Amino acid sequence: MTEINKVIQNKIAIDKLNLFYGKFQALISVSMPVQEKMITALIGPSGCGKSTLLRSLNRMNDLIHGVKITGSVLLDEIDIYNSSLEVAELRKRVGMVFQRPNPFPLSIYENVVYGLRVAGIRNKKESDEIAEKSLRGAWLWDQVKDKLDHPALELPLDQQQRLVIARLLAVQPEVILMDEPCSALDPIATMKIEELMIELKKDYTIVIVTHNMQQASRVSDFTGYMLMGEMIEFNQTKNIFTNPSKKLTEDYISGKYG
Numbered sequence: 001m002t003e004i005n006k007v008i009q010n011k012i013a014i015d016k017l018n019l020f021y022g023k024f025q026a027l028i029s030v031s032m033p034v035q036e037k038m039i040t041a042l043i044g045p046s047g048c049g050k051s052t053l054l055r056s057l058n059r060m061n062d063l064i065h066g067v068k069i070t071g072s073v074l075l076d077e078i079d080i081y082n083s084s085l086e087v088a089e090l091r092k093r094v095g096m097v098f099q100r101p102n103p104f105p106l107s108i109y110e111n112v113v114y115g116l117r118v119a120g121i122r123n124k125k126e127s128d129e130i131a132e133k134s135l136r137g138a139w140l141w142d143q144v145k146d147k148l149d150h151p152a153l154e155l156p157l158d159q160q161q162r163l164v165i166a167r168l169l170a171v172q173p174e175v176i177l178m179d180e181p182c183s184a185l186d187p188i189a190t191m192k193i194e195e196l197m198i199e200l201k202k203d204y205t206i207v208i209v210t211h212n213m214q215q216a217s218r219v220s221d222f223t224g225y226m227l228m229g230e231m232i233e234f235n236q237t238k239n240i241f242t243n244p245s246k247k248l249t250e251d252y253i254s255g256k257y258g
C-alpha cells in the first residue's frame, strides 16, 4: 500500500552484491532498493539467501568466518562496506529482530534501556521516559507497566518479541530488519506484529524476511523474490502477487514450487 503522500526515496541501495561462504556463493549479483518508510519483503524457498541478504544490510555476516563480499550496500548513499562508518554505529542505525525473540536475562526495564546503558546514558528520568516511549511504540506498555522489574524471560513469546522491538526503538534506529519475526508465534500474535509493523513504518524503514507469502502480501509495499541466491524479481508487492513478470515468480506464488 504505497501512500501517495510519501516521497519515495531509497534508504538503502544494494548493488551487484555477491556473498561467498568459503567457496559457496550464497548471493549472486543481487541488486535491490529499500525505500524509506516502506515495508520491503524478501520471499523465496528455504535456503535461497533471504537471511544472508538481510544480514548483509547491517554487516551481521562479518561475524561468520570465511565470508567474502563484493558489490555495494549504500545506506543514505554511504557504502557500509567501504567507508568510515563504524559497525557499531551501523547496527544502531540498522537494527535486527530475529525468529526467536532474544531478550536478555534481565528485567523488562533493563532490556529496554540496554542500548542506552551501552551508550552511557544513566540518567533515571531520561531512561524512564525513553523506556515508556519505546514500550508504547512496541504496543507493550499496558501489559508491562506494573511489572517493569520482572524478568523479561517470564513474558509470553509474543510479548518478548515486542520487547525486543522496544529495545530497538529505544536507540532510535532508522531501519529495522526482521528475519521471520512471527515464525515462533501463533496467528493472533502474528496479526498483532503485522499491525505493529504497519504502524512502525510511519517512522521506520522495515525489511522483513518471511516464508509466508500471505504475510508478505498483507504487510509489504515492495517484494523481492529470491531463488538460489539470485533476485529473480523485485517490484511493488501488488504486482508480484497479481501480475508477476517472470515465470519463475508466477510458479512460486501459485504454489507450484517451494
Ligand SMILES: Nc1ncnc2c1ncn2[C@@H]1O[C@H](COP(=O)(O)OP(=O)(O)O)[C@@H](O)[C@H]1O
Pocket (backbone or CB within 6 Å): 021, 024, 026, 044, 045, 046, 047, 048, 049, 050, 051, 052, 053, 064
Ligand atoms: N554460516 C553459513 N556458512 C555456510 N553456509 C551458509 C551459512 N549460512 C547460510 N548458508 C548457506 O547459504 C544459503 C542461503 O542461506 P540463508 O540465507 O539462510 O537462506 P534462507 O534465509 O533463504 O533460508 C544456504 O545454502 C545455506 O546453507
Ligand SMILES: [Mg+2]
Pocket (backbone or CB within 6 Å): 050, 051, 052, 209
Ligand atoms: Mg532464513
